[in-house]
Structure formats: structure tokens, C-alpha cells
Amino acid sequence: MEWFGCRAHQASEALWALVGDGLAYLDRAGQGSGTDNWRWRASALGIKVAAGGGWEPRDPTGYLKRLRERAPSMDVATLRYVEEALGAFNARCFLATSVMLGVASESAFGHLAQAFIDGQPGDSPQMRKLLTNPASSYYKRFEEFRKRLEPIRSDLPTGLADNLTLDAIADLLRVSRNDAGHPTGQIIDEDTAFTHLQVAARYLVKMTELTEHLKPLPF
Template sequence: MVTSGKISFNPTNPDLETVRQIVFERLRRDERDWHQLDRTGEGFAPYVEYAGQNQMDWQNGRNRLAFLAEEMFWQLVVEGILTPGWNSDNLNLPWFHITQFGREVLASTEPQPYDPTAYLKRLQERVANPDPTVMAYLAEGLETLRKGNLVASTVMLGIAAERVFLLLCESLEAALANAGEKATFAKLLARFSMKPKLDWVHNKIQQVQKQSSAGFPDNATIMIVAIYDLMRSQRNELGHPRELPPRVKREDAFVNLQIFPRYYETAEETRKFLLSNPV
């Protein structure tokens, strides 16, 4: 929770995800001066509001946060955001610096995959009643990204994206006004292959967009079809045996998780339109 521009921290019931948010906030705002592990916790004062009634409570809060922030430091090292050493004269701990990838993460706009609590909260603000299966695979994708399991993260995200697409297909089938189209699409949905379904949905969405239907997302073709096709291709490439070991760039996994909320939001806007508009 953020109050008065500060993040609330309760040392009697500490939450590592809250600690992550505090550390991220300090890294963003104190990048020039924070190069050394803070064993006192005093440097977090501008960013934290401690629970408690008196100075002793607040001091206990600072001590607890300093301890947990060091644990978070090692998590961020594993994630490639921080690394020990500041310069050629200070190569070891307690000195540290932000990696080039870390700078990209900290400078990126929301949603922020390396802050999963805020990421999922932001998604739930954009998508009312998100599908629990989508959220389960998405949460797994976020967790595996943080642990450096990039192939697993990409596969999990691909499954979440496929679930979103199939929910859209169900809504589209129900909204089809032409009996012939409905029968054709129903046969496609009964098959396992995704490519024919994707092509059919792409053509139908383009047709609806050309009619300039009020309430239909203008960017539906790009956001739904193109992005899902990208994620599907990546998932298929990684999810089947191959001669060479699979490889995923960390930056690619990161960007795909960043664009997923907009993809999901657009799909849900389209489903909402289809509920009351035969096509």
C-alpha cells in the first residue's frame, strides 16, 4: 500500500513483495547515490511509512526492512538487475550497481513483470473478473521469469495467451448471425489446430472493423490476432522437441509479459462488444 507518496511497511507482518516495491522505488529515485548495501535502513526513510506508535516501533521497522532488503538484493542479483561492485576501486560487496538490463527494467513503464504483485494488480484493474486459468499461468510465467527460467516463462505466457484467445473464440461463435459462418467456425473450434482458427478470427475481425461498429476496439486486429500469433509461434517452437536446445532472450521474455495485459484487455473489450452485438 502507498500512503502520502510512501509505501507502507509492517515489520510484524513483513511481505517480501512489499520490500521489492520499496527497493525498486529507491533504485529508481536514488540511482546516483545508492551504491552500497544499507545495513541501517536509514536510507529508505524517504520511501517508507513504518507501522507503529513510537520511535522504538519505527526503529524495529528500519532494522527489519534493512535485513529483508539484503535478501531482496540477492533476488535481484539472480534476476540480472543488480550485481556486486560499483567501480574498479570497489569491486566487491557491500558495493553494488545496476546492470544495463536492470536500467532497462527500472526505466520501463508499467506493467512491470519484475514487480509481480503490482503487475497482477494493474491487470485486474484493466480486466474485470479475469479468468482464473489465465491468471494462474500468467503468475507462473512471472515467477519463472524472475528465476531466470526464460523458456518456461515463455511457454506459460503462451498458454495464458491461448486461453484468452479461446475465450474470445467462444464469444465470437455465440455472436455469429450467419448460420453458415457459425457452422463453419464451430467445426474449426472442434479441431486441435490453432492456425485455421486464428486465420478465421483474423478475417472476421477485419470484416467487423471495416463496418466501423461503435464500441468495437479499433486496434483489435493488431492487439489480438498479431500478438497472439507471435506468442503462439514462440510457444510452439519451445514446446516441441528439437535438435538444438531452446533459447529465449531475457529481453524478449520481458517485453512479451509487458504487452500481455494490453492484449488481454483488448480481447475482453471485444468479448464485451460481442455479448450485445451480433456479427
């Protein structure tokens, strides 16, 4: 038996997966105990997710689609790490969510730092050493990049390097990699992981835009 192009057991698996994610539930309508009275209903959370919009991590397909649309030049590796973060979140592995977002941030920052180095050839050797030193944490490297960016910040497009964005990037790098990414006992709950996914989406878009802006013009 097939329903809408899929077998009955596949439809059943999909529906029970929605129940497991808190997006749907079985409502026993009417009287009696027979299964004929049961109805599949979307939960309040399921209705919210189905409505779409915003950076909703419980809709990973929509989240990634929006990210690709907003930042079409984002590299494949960074997108893959974000996808892993979303998978971890929906599996309720919240510590892993933040760690993977930290890796995505590192990936995006690596491209950003390289674009900055390539666009500042006069200071490349010293800057390259400061921004790519493997002995330094990504948080420290980002703070060094921030100092270097300050003299040209007023020349950048509005919003690409505002203090709020830079603070958010630095904070997530610190929390997700320096704290959560090491055996410190740091606890990440669902609300924190959700907030990290909301913040990360916005600043990863800005980091990608800033990377494109800083790339040297081809000759």
C-alpha cells in the same frame, strides 16, 4: 530482533534475494574492511523497477496489478498463466516464460472465440467446429477467427481488432506454442522473453475488451 515488523533473518533474505535478481548490491563505503562500512544500494535496474510504470516484468506485483486494472474482466485462469510466465522470467527460465504466455493466449482466445460464437447464432454450428476443432493448432484456429472477424471489423471499437494487434497475437501464438512449446530446439533469450511479456500484456487487454464487446446482450 525485528526491523519494521519483520525478523532480521527475513530482512536479510529479502535483501539477498534483491541482489540475486540484480536489483540491489552491497557497496563498501568509506575506508576499511569492516562490515560497518557496507551499504545496501539499488542497482540501475532496481531504480528502474522501483520507478514503476509500463509493463515491467521484473516487478511482477506491479505488472499483474496493472493488468487487473486494465482488464478487470480477464478470467482467473488467464491471469494465473501470466503470473506463471512472470515467475519463470524472474527465475531466468525464458523458454518457459514464452510457453506460459502461449497458454495464457490460448486461454484468452478460448473465451474470445466463445463470445464470438455466442454472438453469431445463425452460423454457430459451422463456426463452432472451425474455432474449437482440437485437431487444429491454436494458431490455425486464431487465423480462422480472424477471417470470420474481417466482415465486422469496421463496426468494432477503434483499436480492438487492428492489424497490428491481430498480427502480434498470431505471431506470439505461433512462436510460443508451435515453436517454443514443442521439442524443436527453439531458443528464447532474455530479450525475446522480455519483449513477449511487453507485447502479451497489451494484446491480452485488447482480447479481453473485445471478448466483452462481442458477448451477446442478456435478455
